[in-house]
Amino acid sequence: xxxxxxxxxxxxxxxxxxxxxxxxxxxxxxxxxxxxxxxxxxxxxxxxxxxxxxxxxxxxxxxxxxxxxxxxxxxxxxxxxxxxxxxxxxxxxxxxxxxxxxxxxxxxxxxxxxxxxxxxxxxxxxxxxxxxxxxxxxxxxxxxxxxxxxxxxxxxxxxxxxxxxxxxxxxxxxxxxxxxxxxxxxxxxxxxxxxxxx
Amino acid sequence: xxxxxxxxxxxxxxxxxxxxxxxxxxxxxxxxxxxxxxxxxxxxxxxxxxxxxxxxxxxxxxxxxxxxxxxxxxxxxxxxxxxxxxxxxxxxxxxxxxxxxxxxxxxxxxxxxxxxxxxxxxxxxxxxxxxxxxxxxxxxxxxxxxxxxxxxxxxxxxxxxxxxxxxxxxxxxxxxxxxxxxxxxxxxxxxxxxxxxxxxxxxxxxxxxxxxxxxxxxxxxxxxxxxxxxxxxxxxxxxxxxxxxxxxxxxxxxxxxxxxxxxxxxxxxxxxxxxxxxxxxxxxxxxxxxxxxxxxxxxxxxxxxxxxxxxxxxxxxxxxxxxxxxxxxxxxxxxxxxxxxxxxxxxxxxxxxxxxxxxxxxxxxxxxxxxxxxxxxxxxxxxxxxxxxxxxxxxxxxxxxxxxxxxxxxxxxxxxxxxx
Numbered sequence: 286x287x288x289x290x291x292x293x294x295x296x297x298x299x300x301x302x303x304x305x306x307x308x309x310x311x312x313x314x315x316x317x318x319x320x321x322x323x324x325x326x327x328x329x330x331x332x333x334x335x336x337x338x339x340x341x342x343x344x345x346x347x348x349x350x351x352x353x354x355x356x357x358x359x360x361x362x363x364x365x366x367x368x369x370x371x372x373x374x375x376x377x378x379x380x381x382x383x384x385x386x387x388x389x390x391x392x393x394x395x396x397x398x399x400x401x402x403x404x405x406x407x408x409x410x411x412x413x414x415x416x417x418x419x420x421x422x423x424x425x426x427x428x429x430x431x432x433x434x435x436x437x438x439x440x441x442x443x444x445x446x447x448x449x450x451x452x453x454x455x456x457x458x459x460x461x462x463x464x465x466x467x468x469x470x471x472x473x474x475x476x477x478x479x480x481x482x483x
Numbered sequence: 484x485x486x487x488x489x490x491x492x493x494x495x496x497x498x499x500x501x502x503x504x505x506x507x508x509x510x511x512x513x514x515x516x517x518x519x520x521x522x523x524x525x526x527x528x529x530x531x532x533x534x535x536x537x538x539x540x541x542x543x544x545x546x547x548x549x550x551x552x553x554x555x556x557x558x559x560x561x562x563x564x565x566x567x568x569x570x571x572x573x574x575x576x577x578x579x580x581x582x583x584x585x586x587x588x589x590x591x592x593x594x595x596x597x598x599x600x601x602x603x604x605x606x607x608x609x610x611x612x613x614x615x616x617x618x619x620x621x622x623x624x625x626x627x628x629x630x631x632x633x634x635x636x637x638x639x640x641x642x643x644x645x646x647x648x649x650x651x652x653x654x655x656x657x658x659x660x661x662x663x664x665x666x667x668x669x670x671x672x673x674x675x676x677x678x679x680x681x682x683x684x685x686x687x688x689x690x691x692x693x694x695x696x697x698x699x700x701x702x703x704x705x706x707x708x709x710x711x712x713x714x715x716x717x718x719x720x721x722x723x724x725x726x727x728x729x730x731x732x733x734x735x736x737x738x739x740x741x742x743x744x745x746x747x748x749x750x751x752x753x754x755x756x757x758x759x760x761x762x763x764x765x766x767x768x769x770x771x772x773x774x775x776x777x778x779x780x781x782x783x784x785x786x787x788x789x790x791x792x793x794x795x796x797x798x799x800x801x802x803x804x805x806x807x808x809x810x811x812x813x814x815x816x817x818x819x820x821x822x823x824x825x826x827x828x829x830x831x832x833x834x835x836x837x838x839x840x841x842x843x844x845x846x847x848x849x850x851x852x853x854x855x856x857x858x859x860x861x862x863x864x865x866x867x868x869x870x871x872x873x874x875x876x877x878x879x880x881x882x883x884x885x886x887x888x889x890x891x892x893x894x895x896x897x898x899x900x901x902x903x
Binding site: 323326329330332333334335336340341344345346347348349350351402403404407408409410412413416417420421424427428467470471472473474475476478479480482483 | 592593606607608613614615616617618621624625626668671672673683685689690691692693741742744746748750751752753756757760763766767768769770771772773774776805806857859860861862864868869871872873881
């Protein structure tokens with residue numbers, strides 16, 4: 286799948302890094318030429334300080350679909366359910382919550398087809414769940430969950446949405462391998478201006 | 484509002500000075516309610532305060548001395564329209580194309596953070612030669628650029644009832660003059676590796692919001708903006724620095740930007756998978772639909788204005804994320820015939836462009852429409868064309884339909900709603 290995205294974002298960057306360091310010229314896919322007049326620029330402005338590996342590691346909390354960025358630790362749905370029922374249910378409800386209930390957050394568990402767009406029927410990658418819950422949830426206390434808790438919650442949400450079984454363990458190896466039901470529905474943008482409406 | 488009716492109490496004492504309304508009304512905060520005529524001729528009710536009443540004859544008493552901060556006239560009270568997650572620009576109250584910074588639309592995912600500019604840093608790392616951390620002062624020392632661009636949330640269409648203002652229909656778009664450093668300048672400084680094809684932009688709000696962006700956009704025209712309309716960027720718009728991707732859906736222009744990571748693939752964050760993706764035909768879901776297609780809206784006349792017969796200027800704004808607006812056409816008969824509107828120069832790339840069309844309303848029913856055509860030849864579609872292209876289950880993102888205003892015989896102007 287990743288090849289697809291690389292191709293669709295392809296663009297020719299032609300940096301005139303010749304001897305004279307003239308200017309950087311960019312030719313976009315639409316054929317526009319943008320040039321920044323950097324003729325008089327030094328090769329570096331010597332602004333900014335080096336980012337140390339330790340510093341980067343602290344900030345670099347993102348998780349990619351191929352699993353890069355997933356930390357050590359693991360979790361199962363049963364433990365995740367306990368956390369969910371204390372830290373998440375008030376805003377997100379359960380599969381049995383009445384559809385009329387006024388919830389602060391979106392529905393997270395939906396096993397009935399055509400109902401809410403959520404993890405089981407809409408999300409294309411399981412890694413996104415880990416990444417998002419770790420960075421942004423619980424909404425009232427973001428960043429408060431341990432990696433272990435996030436694995437447990439991820440396992441519970443995947444299991445409750447019938448993507449994985451009750452006894453499956455989620456960790457840095459297994460999570461990227463989970464194939465989400467909606468993944469093959471995702472297509473890149475095919476709008477490109479011009480006369481056609483897409 | 485240009486004029487106000489003369490029924491403001493003009494009681495004069497024997498010395499010719501106005502009698503204090505505070506004495507008359509026992510110190511009520513609202514001293515009187517009067518009917519005012521807005522500059523478009525609409526009659527509105529307005530509470531007049533003590534301070535305003537004092538201006539009964541401005542030529543007879545000196546005004547306040549120069550101050551440290553300007554203020555709006557107390558007769559002008561444009562406001563944003565907030566919901567739980569966003570706040571809309573009052574397009575119908577604006578002139579020209581620059582949105583006053585305090586009326587810029589807002590959309591954020593966990594509120595507006597307070598960031599100390601002295602502690603602010605932007606880290607660029609990943610597939611680069613030299614991972615670097617920049618302070619705000621350092622970002623400001625780089626060669627700078629100033630450019631005018633619109634921003635628009637891709638979920639910028641509401642319908643469902645006739646009584647809707649331009650603000651309610653599509654107020655999630657605003658325009659500013661932005662100043663900052665081109666991302667390409669920083670890319671050059673850190674030495675982006677040729678194999679890097681995407682970068683992650685991360686904000687330092689409570690959502691630590693992230694989006695993946697093709698590196699090509701970074702080389703093309705992305706900016707790190709630290710100023711807006713001549714001053715430091717507002718907190719709601721990303722203080723002290725934000726990413727700005729001209730012409731692309733607002734969510735990608737990550738505010739409160741703290742980190743950029745170069746990669747050879749997208750990160751598939753929640754905001755580019757679960758959100759900001761839209762159902763199209765055959766059960767497919769369109770993803771990474773970055774560019775905002777061409778759109779326009781008539782902001783005058785529009786609900787809730789009350790028209791009076793005679794000549795008027797039909798006014799509005801048009802914009803395209805793909806380049807310049809080439810043409811705007813206006814119809815006064817529901818699309819039977821179209822006429823070219825006048826575009827206000829200069830017409831800028833990926834920017835709100837003001838248009839106007841002279842019209843003599845003789846009093847009958849009329850249907851006013853505008854459609855934008857951009858330099859790629861794209862013509863703003865109707866809702867029907869959008870449904871035909873994307874299917875009945877199309878999502879709510881990237882809806883840019885031609886908008887119609889139905890002028891009633893009695894001069895009321897109603898929104899012709901086509902979809903909930």
